[in-house]
Amino acid sequence: MAETESQPRPLEERRPQLHNRLADAAGLLVCLDFDGTLAPIVEDPDAAVPTERNRNAVATLAATPGITTAVVSGRALTDVRERVDGPAIYAGNHGLELARNGSIAVHPVARKRAARIDRLCSILETALSSVPNCRIENKRLTGTVHFRSVPPAAEPTVRRITHGVVDRFGGDAVEISTGKRILEIGPDFPWGKGNAVELIAADEPPATTVVYIGDDVTDESAFRAVEPDGIGIRVGGTGPSSASYRVESPVEVASFLSWLGSTGAELAAADEPPAATAD
CATH class of the missing domain: 3.30.70.1020 (Trehalose-6-phosphate phosphatase related protein; domain 2)
Structure with a gap:
């Protein structure tokens, strides 16, 4: 778990290194904030929708073997589930409510x-x-x-x-x-998005690489939860962060998720046993 903040590096410069890290992973868990990450920030919160490229990229990731997708949002669970389809897991209210495996859990406090x-x-x-x-x-x-x-x-x-x-x-x-x-x-008790991400990651196979992408102060606990073994990506901003990498906007998030989908499919195919051939 990362304890200090520094200036995240531009993600585009580090894709070759990220590809090598993913090649060693047993699986991939991709956790995504919603507002400011999949959807641009808008004046009216009710009008927020994911960009088409992000919607398509999330659908591709969700359908890729070896990749689990989750949305971790400050929005209420019912709200965020209506705004983006495809992820296997949804965490609403900063992880106080969690939908996975066909059931919904609410923190008792x-x-x-x-x-x-x-x-x-x-x-x-x-x-x-x-x-x-x-x-x-x-x-x-x-x-x-x-x-x-x-x-x-x-x-x-x-x-x-x-x-x-x-x-x-x-x-x-x-x-x-x-x-x-x-x-x-x-x-008022110790809980945040990072706790939700840790709960979600605990269900994944050992050696799964966890990616978290978010844009706000509330996402910093999630960055600390996944770093340094996982990959934290801050969207926008200019200051220090517990994330290692930075992209500028939901447009760049879509580019990265599309790359991640194609890379994940490539790595999954490489792990498949060779097809049997006729004598």
């Missing part, structure tokens, strides 16, 4: 605190109703205050009111975390 999250979202709906374009998203286990479209002068007001409401009505059971022009409200 998050389940117990869902009523408090619901109450906070209701209070914030009223408290922030006068702020233009501020949106409260109740995801049952977590809540999100969206202020991407809020006038810049009103952003400090959104932050102040949100922290005030959570401090007063959330108590020690709830915490606030930050993301790209959002405030996330969730149960």
